[in-house]
Amino acid sequence: MQQPSLPAPSLPAATENAPRKRRPPRRVEVSRVQVLSPAMRRITLTGAELQGFEVNDPASYMKLIFPEPGQAEPVRPLPDGPRATSMRTYTPLAVRPGALEVDVDFVLHGEGPASTWAAQAQPGQVLFLMGPGPGYQLDLQAAEHVLIGDDSALPAFETILARLPASARVRVLMEVADAAEERALFSPATLQAQWVIRGADKHAAGQALEQALRESAPLPAQSRIYLACEAAAMRRIRQLLTGELGLARSQIVGRGYWKLGAVNHPDHDYGDDA
Ligand SMILES: Cc1cc2nc3c(=O)[nH]c(=O)nc-3n(C[C@H](O)[C@H](O)[C@H](O)COP(=O)(O)OP(=O)(O)OC[C@H]3O[C@@H](n4cnc5c(N)ncnc54)[C@H](O)[C@@H]3O)c2cc1C
CATH class of the missing domain: 3.40.50.80 (Nucleotide-binding domain of ferredoxin-NADP reductase (FNR) module)
Structure with missing residues (x-):
């Protein structure tokens, strides 16, 4: 079956072995929350700082920084500061550069800052996003x-x-x-x-x-x-x-x-x- 819902990326491909660069964190806001199933939420993140965020490989990843307990929104991490304890790894599912949007599907497994945040997510809430990191090198010749x-x-x-x-x-x-x-x-x-x-x-x-x-x-x-x-x-x-x-x-x-x-x-x- 065919459904061209995920855009083909456009920048040169990164590889599994590419050096890891720390890009500056981008402030993003929730613009949409969809209930896909009892334990899966699709959350659309948007914001001007998504300018230039493009994903090349399939199964790439990015880092999302969630609020710590007691914070309304996470604090923007400093470029060379310590890693946020509430940072977790997620897949950029669909990236729409023109609309400055990225969709993320969260499993609600019941524990941890990411899952518990996703379970209550509302439009307007803020996260920081870092990445993307490299993904899976498809062998297009494989049968x-x-x-x-x-x-x-x-x-x-x-x-x-x-x-x-x-x-x-x-x-x-x-x-x-x-x-x-x-x-x-x-x-x-x-x-x-x-x-x-x-x-x-x-x-x-x-x-x-x-x-x-x-x-x-x-x-x-x-x-x-x-x-x-x-x-x-x-x-x-x-x-x-x-x-x-x-x-x-x-x-x-x-x-x-x-x-x-x-x-x-x-x-x-x-x-x-x-
Ligand atoms: C490259 C990559 C891409 C990923 N993409 C996605 C994605 O798009 N969507 C997604 O939902 N997850 C994705 N994950 C998995 C996600 O990073 C982990 O599930 C992460 O631990 C979630 O953080 P948390 O704060 O919810 O839980 P944590 O604070 O990390 O863990 C709290 C507790 O929950 C348990 N736990 C963590 N994850 C799960 C789970 N999935 N099921 C059951 N128990 C769990 C842990 O064992 C721990 O006991 C990805 C991971 C990698 C490495």
């Missing part, structure tokens, strides 16, 4: 793409789906808390999506993905896999893929998007230790 992850990676997957050519095939395996979180996915490529249910217990993160992978048809030997979910689950699933399921490590890019029991899990956890 088959496979996206395996949980709801925190759903926005990233949507940016990848939007960039695939019509000649590609893509399989998505997505874990969500319950069936009410499922939604239609779109891509110019031939798309096959499977949703699996985690349930309310965060400690079950990744288990439904592992089970589905064991039960599903084998993944093609030449497929390119983007795997993004809870950090320990990402490591287990990569071992499953490279062990029992016989895929090469080089076919897989793994990313821990969050970690059970850890606040502000780093944005660069590729699971290289596993």
Whole structure:
């Protein structure tokens, strides 16, 4: 299915290995809040300081700074000052440079400054935004793409789906808390999506993905896999893929998007230790 809702970026591509530059924080305001499902909010951020904010790679990331307890709005960070403790990593889902807008989809998982802020977000509220940082280098020659992850990676997957050519095939395996979180996915490529249910217990993160992978048809030997979910689950699933399921490590890019029991899990956890 096709839905050209995510704009193609226009600047030269950054890479996974590009040096990290700290760009000045941009003040943004909430202009719209949409309820996508019980546990997912789409929040549109806007502001004059979004001038020049453009995103190249799919599955790029940015940093959002949320108010600390007792603050009506966060304090603008100083260029070389300490990192804000309430800074978290999010995917710029759709960027509309002309309108100075960026959409962000937030999982409401119930804890932490980002999730609790998103649950109450109202137009006019202020955040600071930094980035973007590099994302996923698509292999446009690959015959088959496979996206395996949980709801925190759903926005990233949507940016990848939007960039695939019509000649590609893509399989998505997505874990969500319950069936009410499922939604239609779109891509110019031939798309096959499977949703699996985690349930309310965060400690079950990744288990439904592992089970589905064991039960599903084998993944093609030449497929390119983007795997993004809870950090320990990402490591287990990569071992499953490279062990029992016989895929090469080089076919897989793994990313821990969050970690059970850890606040502000780093944005660069590729699971290289596993
Ligand atoms: C590159 C990248 C892109 C990301 N893009 C998005 C995005 O677009 N949308 C999105 O919703 N998330 C995204 N994430 C994940 C997000 O950064 C984390 O979920 C982050 O921890 C949320 O911050 P918080 O303040 O809500 O919780 P924190 O203060 O970091 O954590 C509080 C508690 O909540 C738990 N927790 C954190 N995240 C989750 C979760 N998703 N599900 C269940 N429990 C959780 C932690 O284990 C901890 O116990 C992305 C992460 C990365 C690395």
